[in-house]
Amino acid sequence: MTASVVLSRREWLLSDRPASRLQARLGRAYVAWRRFSANRLALIGMLIIIALLVVAAFADVLTPYSPTVGDLKNARLLPPGAAHWFGTDDLGRDIYSRVVYGARWTLYVVILVAIIAAPIGLLVGTIAGYAGGWTDTILMRITDIFLAFPKLVLALAFVAALGPGIENAVLAIAITSWPPYARIARAETLTVRNSDYIKAVQLMGASPFRIVLRHIMPLCISSLIIRVTLDMAGIILTAAGLGFLGLGAQPPLPEWGAMIASGRRFILDQWWVAAAPGAAILIVSLGFNLLGDGLRDALDPRSGDQ
């Protein structure tokens, strides 16, 4: 009974002749999901990211101690134990609570960088690719200039100019991470701009703006999503690096990179201070990488039926 209901729902989704816009769209999403969920590692990556989201959302409920106020008198540098799962740091703060709250800052950095850098890259790349000529040359040379700097060094320069702090770190990382997106979007645009279906829209009298926005960008978005997801690990590491150098999050913010930096002074005797945030960075980066790989298989525009 239920089996037949499930089967017919699947048939509805996979129907060759959808009866509504919604059904067509859902069917498409379902096909992508089936390809994605066939990949077990990708599912693990997605679970890690969902766990990160849940932890960040319920940090208040999940933590027994304050992330910023410690017990200097009784709880300095305690090893992991029943009272403090991951131990405590040099200011007597519970490291487990700090790691949990740190998830919020990690998400904050990653999401902000993605929503600043990806649209800039997409816009620059598609406009350069579609317009060609001088516009292309100018936009792509600017992109080249940004690409010529090592990412972390350029981010350092920006933070030094803007002043330390997590907002400025986000800005600096965003400014340094859009050029690869512009390159991808441009390459993708070049492959479709001379196709007949773009010509057909031109023949309807569509403005170049409309063609780029409504016909070319949708084709670039899936490869961009894949690239951004794969880059998220790098973004986390750059943010952690800036935090480690003291130019990202400022104390007492529980940011993972800054936590490792403060743990480095006693890394040999009290290893757990740096180990917990380090492991957190490792796991989340791995999660984003696995998710990105899975998305590449599911969304790649070059694979099979589009």
Place this chain on the structure above:
Amino acid sequence: MTASITVEGLEVVFDRFRALKGVSLEVSEGESYGLVGESGSGKSTLLRAITGLAPVSAGTVTVNGKTLGKTRDKAFYREVQMVFQDPYGSLHPRQTVDRLLQEPLAIHGIADGEKRIERALDEVGLGKGFRFRYAHQLSGGQRQRVAIARALILEPSILLLDEPTSALDASVQAEVLNLLEEVRRRRKLTFLMVSHDLAIITHMCERLMVMQNGEAVETLTASQLIGHRVSEDYTRNLLRASEGFVRA
């Protein structure tokens, strides 16, 4: 009879290659006019030059009495539409048929979209069942029907056809050609049709122009072509080539 399309001394140059060397032609209103020639003879370029997709370096194009400048305005695209050769490449891979047909209506700000889309699909012999499909869910013939519906939805008076059936197999070819004939009769359209298939041209067109190396070789009527009353050697060769193929 008034002229629908007049082309005079049209030249198209890609980099340094002269793809069209001063071609002139005149298509009357309601006429079906064919362009024949081997690949690279410039027939598709001529269509693209009329629509503004190819760079015109000299000559004039006049459509319905209006001489066109460098750019084409929206009004032009409501008069002239084109059907492309390859139905596998002319439909956006990420859009449903519905979205494809809505786009021209949105660009031109036409209000009664729902009705027009349904009518357009009916007209090309595709029912409502096809409305929300993606291009990859359609066969070649169905795709070309969608492309024709898209060209017709703005209700143009002139349709440019760039080998509309050469990518389809024989039985589907006949269906699409019959559809085009029917549409032309009903809407009193003017056709300018490119093909390398002489049989299709004699079937579809009243007059035709033979082209070679970007130049017009001669202008004939369909009956002249059928009766082999041609004056140029090149046309004779072309005829012989197409017949040799049939007998073999």
